Amino acid sequence: MHRWKRSLALPVTLVAIALGFLISLQAQTQKNVSAAEKISAQRMTQMKSVLSNSQAQNTKLHEEQRVLSGKLDEARKRVGTDPQLLDQLKQLQMLEGTQAVEGSGIQIGIDDRNKKVLFPLSTDDIARLINTLKFAGAEAISINGQRIVSSTAVVLSGSSVILVNQVPINRAEGVSYELDAIGNQDTLLDYFSKLEAPILKQNGLTVSITKKVLRIPAYKGTYTFKQAKPVVTP
Amino acid sequence: MKLDTRERSLLGLASILVGFLFIVLLRAQGVAGSQGARQDTAVPSLIQTEQENQQLSTDNEKTQLELSKYAQGQSASTLANQQLQEAQMNAGLIEVTGPGLQITLDDSKSVDKGVDANNLIHEQYIRAIFNALWNGGAEAIAVNGQRVTTNTEVFCAGSYIQINGTRQMPPYVIEAIGETSNLSSALNFYVWYQLADLQKQYGITRKLEVLDKVTAPAGKLRDYHYAVPVKEGT
Numbered sequence: 001m002h003r004w005k006r007s008l009a010l011p012v013t014l015v016a017i018a019l020g021f022l023i024s025l026q027a028q029t030q031k032n033v034s035a036a037e038k039i040s041a042q043r044m045t046q047m048k049s050v051l052s053n054s055q056a057q058n059t060k061l062h063e064e065q066r067v068l069s070g071k072l073d074e075a076r077k078r079v080g081t082d083p084q085l086l087d088q089l090k091q092l093q094m095l096e097g098t099q100a101v102e103g104s105g106i107q108i109g110i111d112d113r114n115k116k117v118l119f120p121l122s123t124d125d126i127a128r129l130i131n132t133l134k135f136a137g138a139e140a141i142s143i144n145g146q147r148i149v150s151s152t153a154v155v156l157s158g159s160s161v162i163l164v165n166q167v168p169i170n171r172a173e174g175v176s177y178e179l180d181a182i183g184n185q186d187t188l189l190d191y192f193s194k195l196e197a198p199i200l201k202q203n204g205l206t207v208s209i210t211k212k213v214l215r216i217p218a219y220k221g222t223y224t225f226k227q228a229k230p231v232v233t234p
Numbered sequence: 235m236k237l238d239t240r241e242r243s244l245l246g247l248a249s250i251l252v253g254f255l256f257i258v259l260l261r262a263q264g265v266a267g268s269q270g271a272r273q274d275t276a277v278p279s280l281i282q283t284e285q286e287n288q289q290l291s292t293d294n295e296k297t298q299l300e301l302s303k304y305a306q307g308q309s310a311s312t313l314a315n316q317q318l319q320e321a322q323m324n325a326g327l328i329e330v331t332g333p334g335l336q337i338t339l340d341d342s343k344s345v346d347k348g349v350d351a352n353n354l355i356h357e358q359y360i361r362a363i364f365n366a367l368w369n370g371g372a373e374a375i376a377v378n379g380q381r382v383t384t385n386t387e388v389f390c391a392g393s394y395i396q397i398n399g400t401r402q403m404p405p406y407v408i409e410a411i412g413e414t415s416n417l418s419s420a421l422n423f424y425v426w427y428q429l430a431d432l433q434k435q436y437g438i439t440r441k442l443e444v445l446d447k448v449t450a451p452a453g454k455l456r457d458y459h460y461a462v463p464v465k466e467g468t
Contacts, residue, residue: 054280078304085315095325096324103460131357183460218289230328
């Protein structure tokens with residue numbers, strides 16, 4: 001075994017000190033991280049329990065609604081409510097958006113999270129897209145599961161969270177925006193791909209349009225009339 | 235290069251140490267990155283479920299009330315008519331009146347007019363105003379005698395703006411019924427000052443009046459060819 005060189009002593013010591021320092025730093029970080037992990041796991045479980053609670057309530061309410069609407073149908077049949085009147089009611093509810101609908105239409109996926117995108121989709125953009133779909137005669141529209149009704153407002157909360165019907169619609173995974181529209185598939189496709197898709201693509205967004213049979217959920221909010229009174233025609 | 239056993243073992247030890255540090259670092263990084271995303275998706279879905287729950291429970295209450303009325307032997311047709319009335323009100327098919335705002339927008343009077351010029355009132359201004367008004371809790375909105383319903387488009391088609399399938403020319407008179415202070419502050423928050431800039435620079439005109447009584451005419455029911463109501467409980 002050869003003897004240590006004197007000249008090596010200083011660098012080796014320095015390296016050893018640096019390494020020791022790094023290791024202790026790492027240990028410290030590790031401790032912090034595991035603490036953070038614990039807190040966020042705690043938060044997640046709390047969140048999950050709240051969520052599963054409300055989901056359980058949701059299924060219960062759905063079940064209740066099913067039973068009740070069955071009873072209602074029976075009661076209506078028994079007392080003989082005019083079926084034409086009921087049809088009219090359904091149609092009105094489709095217009096106000098409190099009735100979930102299904103039918104053929106187009107599904108538009110827009111992704112604004114790739115590197116080419118300078119400006120992500122804004123609330124004005126979303127309002128314009130919805131407007132174009134209405135112009136193309138869409139019978140029902142939803143964005144990320146939120147039904148579009150007359151009183152739908154698309155606004156920003158903070159600097160990046162988009163609220164539609166007062167609900168945040170931002171998604172962390174998958175396609176960022178999914179617009180569903182029921183109506184004449186050819187017209188919808190034609191109008192959207194000519195009027196909107198080119199602008200979006202030019203801005204670097206990824207756009208996909210597919211013809212599909214869709215189901216669009218009901219509007220979950222409520223209408224209130226405190227100031228507006230019906231005009232009574234004499 | 236030849237290394238003796240001692241050097242080799244030292245080198246091996248060092249590599250193991252570095253590898254270990256590296257893995258620990260990666261783990262710490264991964265934890266910090268993934269945590270945010272899961273919580274991001276949980277919050278919107280929680281709000282959505284909660285909202286749905288609220289709606290479902292009010293729906294169920296209503297159905298129960300209806301059932302009890304049937305049980306008491308109330309006339310079926312009166313009940314159905316009541317519901318029909320309510321749905322028509324929600325859908326905007328009934329002329330309503332109440333306190334509200336009247337906004338008048340007009341093109342600049344200057345001679346130099348082009349399609350994209352800033353001295354014209356564009357569709358997006360009208361849409362932005364609607365958006366702000368709905369956000370401020372408007373109960374009914376009309377523009378140039380056209381009630382804004384779920385299907386109302388505001389689409390620029392050259393020299394005119396198409397609204398509810400009709401041609402509308404400036405001036406655009408927007409009437410909104412609701413809590414006037416809320417409506418004005420929402421309007422000020424979102425669009426009113428931007429329009430003020432346009433007024434200064436390009437001479438468009440804008441006027442805001444708070445009135446005790448504005449009237450929004452009845453909207454029209456539309457035909458549905460593609461969308462059908464989803465049966466309950468499927």
